[in-house]
Amino acid sequence: MAATAHHAGVLHESQQTQRPNGPAAVLAIGTANPVNCLRQDEYPDWYFRITNSDHLTTLKNKMKRICEKSGIEKRHFHSTDETIAGHPEFLDRAAPSLDARLRITESAVPELAAASAARAIAEWGRPATDITHLVLATNSIAHAPGADHRVAALLSLRPDVQRTLLCFHGCYGGCSALRVARDLAETSRGARVLVASAEVVTSLSFRAPDEASPEALVAAALFGDGAGAAVVGADPEGSAERAVFYLVAASQATLPGTERALSMRLGSCGYDVGISAEIPALLRGAIEECLVETLAPLGLADTCGHWNGLFWAVHPGGRAILDSCETALALETGNLAASRHVLSEYGNMFGATIFFVLDEIRRRRRQDGGQKEGDMVDCEWGVMVGIGPGITVEMMVLRAASDHDQSSAPPCAAIGTANPANCVPQDEYADWYFRVTNSDHLAKPKAKMKKICETLIDLTVASFISCFNGYNSGIKKRYFHHTADTLRDHPELVDRALPSLDARQAVLAWAVPELAAAAAANALAEWGRPASDVTHLVLATYSGAHMPGADLRLASLLGLRRSAQRTMLYLGGCAAGSAALRVARDVAENNPGARVLVACADLSLVLFRAPGEDDPATLVMQALFGRRHRGRRRRRAPALRDRVGLADGGTRQRERRRWAPRRGRPRVLPLEEDAGFGASPRRGMPAGRGLAARPWRRRRGRLEMFWAVHPGGPAILDGVEAGLALEPEKLAASRRVLREYGNMSGASMIFVLDELRREELDGRSGVMLGLGPGITVETMVLRSAR
């Protein structure tokens, strides 16, 4: 009893010392755009000329009408005339162009983000190495390690900067990033969060006009490229730091029945964008209710209806979007002046746009006399509004200056896992894989694959030694979504010469959220409270590239409340499960009463490919990765889910706490950026090597700690074990998970935690260690509940 009370006291104390005294605030803002700039009144002529479409006069005239009414004067673009001339496939819908487009954005996104961030850091006035966290939102990449990794390198951020990458949130991504930054800043004393959003979406969506889809002209007329950044932190330091806006409270609402109104899907020809003409009307009908739901719980109900008493930072998605907000809220002319100005100067830059709007409001507040005529930016309270696929309305209440008290309580967690009945034993995998890919004639690769599988079954030397002690991490079996039938129905998944992204996307779009939902349903059942009690959802996945994303579908499948705040972490690789738990911890600790549902869902279909004559990397990848998956009918859904919630006085009795996540921190191992994972399970040692230098190596008592290490492969576990001089039983849970399921990417970590809770941990502390591209080592200190 005494020990329990002591532990609870330590936990509470450590939480108190970790939290800052005041609320998070924006401390500096920076923006950047590509140099290439086109005037909107010249755009139709340019666009139809460069796409060799001048003969489409009806379309061109329509484009002229849209541009005239857009409220846009000019826009910046990353791609130039030369870029387009160098990529004729961008204009030809029959030619796959995604690879070329992504090659452009891969470098352009981090460079643009870094340019805006450098300006924010310069204004902030402290060295970049004082940045403790980086949150980057973008819709313009699909690779790992992601643009966050590159931004950190370009800005020379310190190697233990904690990176969070948000993808496919659409135009509200900038607001989501500020929300995540706020939670980070308010849960870690001294945290200085660099939050950025960079978009070069036009390089992914640019294509020739098509008579069959005149609606595509709207996107072509609205979108521009740019990046915005801010430094967010609590307790500004004396005269060295100055708050610009306090980030008071965040909310997110999804408008029912609008899932198809706004969509973007990354396919072999880049982004397909769908913008319904109904969006302005839909917003007009819903925006006021969203605002009331956001403000009333804060005790700001008296501001409701008096909308002209607030300043407004509304995402300028289009002129009609701003018109509809103005009408719905009866705003005086000029109240959206900052948003209209940004729309006019830059167009719609997706998530980056909101930083430009905040910057513009700040500029207007500073002007002599405080404001322009009719401009309400001088009000003390304000609202930031992001709008994106879903239709999702993400809001943040802003205040010019305020003290903001937070109450805190320890978080709690529950864990559960599930797997499909469909399973391939590892010793049959080589035969199965070559059969379903019609590759039995590739005798040499097949022999090599058998050898790789045997190595993975028979264990590495260190694992072999561990095996004598009963800690065997060879892979016995794995679970897959794709079956022989799937591959027969989709020959492009097998034929390496055929573009296959669209086919994969079609499957992933429904399978990922269904998988996550099945898992989450089990977690909710264990929790014992209704799904509508969940306040936040964090979904980590790298499967599927479309908006609205799997998070929205998941929320709808589970019947989460409309105001549940969704955060989708994308492309985190194998560290994604750990990163999702880190974000969940910050959310839970920073929002009294929050109940965060964390889900991790990936399908190895995203990586599946047929063997080549000389492509050993593919063989290793196929031999190592497995997934939880869901069949349409008979098969049980595979899944893993985890829920982290904040236990408050009223619910502590009813909710069982599993883990208390205490500190989260990712770290990049220097010089390992290209090491990747799966290149060779035998060569997967850098993680272990780099880890040997971590402080806990010298920490006394580390042997008493428990360890939850991502089971990336037998050699990864061997490397960690050797690097930290751990006794073999320390990684037994990770080895068991690897043996039973293979490498399930980010989801593996939750399986490991689930395994660990079967052990007698009784209040002990431990370390969760996720490993992902970068190489990123994501750690969190845990304490097991009794």
Ligand SMILES: CC(C)(COP(=O)(O)OP(=O)(O)OC[C@H]1O[C@@H](n2cnc3c(N)ncnc32)[C@H](O)[C@@H]1OP(=O)(O)O)[C@@H](O)C(=O)NCCC(=O)NCCSC(=O)CC(=O)O
């Ligand atoms: C496109 C507009 C500037 C056009 O201005 P008006 O509506 O005042 O003018 P208008 O009605 O005469 O329309 C001009 C022409 O455009 C056509 N038109 C208008 N909206 C359309 C749409 N969504 N799809 C297809 N066509 C459309 C009209 O039919 C008309 O064609 P014709 O002249 O032949 O009759 C405006 O509607 C606008 O700002 N819409 C909001 C765009 C939007 O939803 N943005 C969100 C982007 S996504 C985002 O921000 C978030 C995210 O993606 O995450």
